[in-house]
Amino acid sequence: MATATAAVGLAATPAAATWAAPAAGQTVQPGQTCTAADLGTRHPIIKSTEVVPTITHFKGWYVTDGSTGSQSVDTSVQDTISVSVGVNGNIQGNFQVEALGMVGGMLGLNVQVNYTHTSTTNKSISWDFRKPGYYGLYEGTKKVTGTYGSLNCNRSDAGGLKWVEGPDTGSYTTYTTLEEGAVRCEDKVPANSIMAKAQGLLDCGAPAATAQHPAGPVRSARAEARGLTTAGKTVAVTGSPGPVTRAALDCQPAVYRIGVPGKPLNWSAPLLAADGVRLRESSFLSAHLDNWRLCNVMENNGVLEATLWNWGNGGCAAIDAQNAATEGAALKTVSCAEDDLQRFYIYRDVPGSGNVGIQNKYTGSMLGHDRYADGEFIRQYSSGRQDGAGTYTLTAV
Structure with a gap:
């Protein structure tokens, strides 16, 4: 049978969209020329980012005059964060690593670019308590989420082949370096910081924050309620068939x-x-x-x-x-x-x-x-x- 080059879908493409500013570290840019060898490749383009301080482990702890000094406190799981890009939770391919690397470059943050997750079990935090008071012992991080698209090589209505934003989109989740610490209600802390997020779990306006307690754990209603609803939570992979x-x-x-x-x-x-x-x-x-x-x-x-x-x-x-x-x-x-x-x-x-x-x-x-x-x-x-x-x-x- 004689062969002929495919002539499917030869209608002219619509006018190109207006592109946002390119992400830091992006290897190719929308509108750049590509070649036929690039038709089977793609690169990420980051469309949105959100950074939220997140507490992964927490415990309210009361220190009396006679109990200052170094102590080890068992904290409870508050939130679990798993690194994911689209459906690929294992971050096996170059696209996922490139996407997360671009996110870190855009935000100026050191984010996880390999599959990992924060601890799903309770953990002990050692701290040197210098003053008596009501403390929140915590481990936390900055949770980074957002959406991405892909740049693909395709025919252009202006002629030739160009890198254009394809229909493929998805979401990603990653996090920054884990931080441990202790914070009191009276401490002045930076707004929107991990420490401020932990301080919010202390319920500083509640009676438990000002009442006298024996040295040791103090039940924080807000932290306990959060633990009941989010302990062991993992990021779900979206887009199920x-x-x-x-x-x-x-x-x-x-x-x-x-x-x-x-x-x-x-x-x-x-x-x-x-x-x-x-x-x-x-x-x-x-x-x-x-x-x-x-x-x-x-x-x-x-x-x-x-x-x-x-x-x-x-x-x-x-x-x-x-x-x-x-x-x-x-x-x-x-x-x-x-x-x-x-x-x-x-x-x-x-x-x-x-x-x-x-x-x-x-x-x-x-x-x-x-x-x-x-x-x-x-x-x-x-x-x-x-x-x-x-x-x-x-x-x-």
């Missing part, structure tokens, strides 16, 4: 091969469900496993969104839900459903070229391969393959 339902696909009539530019290997779906999509050379024995249709196609600001249906096995390309957060997870075909794990953004070269980059809608990762070889899996990579091994050719057959 939700219940899976059977999809009624509206597929375009054109059939495509998705291949490596200038080379004979193409995406081929597996016969066995447990296997993944691999690079294979097409022949009359391919049994249409190398033939794909674009279904339920939408276009937003020049970026296509589609389900990839395989003619050979009748399944839809997808990332397994259990592997959604895994860097390098293999692309598979599964029963078609209304599920963002089966939806893909397609970034295109200039009109007349069939070069494309492909991104999973749910995970945000770009598709690519480790090496060019027969039988090599197509996999997801958070930032794509920077060597161009994520740029494919969509060719009509």
Whole structure:
């Protein structure tokens, strides 16, 4: 069968949006020129940030004249913070590390850029009490949250290829270095500081703050109530795929091969469900496993969104839900459903070229391969393959 370069969705893209000032340390800027090799890559762009002092452990403690000096106090868990970017709680890929590094650079803070979380168990804090009084012993940090988008290479209405903000967005959570300390009601502390947050848990206007107590723990109503509602709390991963339902696909009539530019290997779906999509050379024995249709196609600001249906096995390309957060997870075909794990953004070269980059809608990762070889899996990579091994050719057959 004769082949022709894909001519899908050639309508002009809308006018470019007005861009915000670039983030500190950003490697590429919106509107900069990119090349066809960049179609399968992406970079983060930070859209919002919020910094909130947060107490992770706390205990109200009364010190009498005869009990000053060094003491070890067992504090209780107040809040647990887990580092996350989008669906990838493990921060396995370059995109997540780059995003968190940009957040730290923008704010001038030393934030965690690897997956970690604050302690989920009670801990002892040692402190040298110089004066008698009502103290709050605490461990705390600054919780940093916000949203991000991604910069992708795509055709521009002004001509050529440009870095543009793609439809992929998500949220992140991280935190700064942990701080331990002790604070009294009468202490003058900086506003919006970790120490001020701990001082607020002392209920300084309550009778417990001024009454005389034996040396030792003092029940703080506010801290205890907070502990009951937030102890052991972790940051939930948002964007769950939700219940899976059977999809009624509206597929375009054109059939495509998705291949490596200038080379004979193409995406081929597996016969066995447990296997993944691999690079294979097409022949009359391919049994249409190398033939794909674009279904339920939408276009937003020049970026296509589609389900990839395989003619050979009748399944839809997808990332397994259990592997959604895994860097390098293999692309598979599964029963078609209304599920963002089966939806893909397609970034295109200039009109007349069939070069494309492909991104999973749910995970945000770009598709690519480790090496060019027969039988090599197509996999997801958070930032794509920077060597161009994520740029494919969509060719009509």
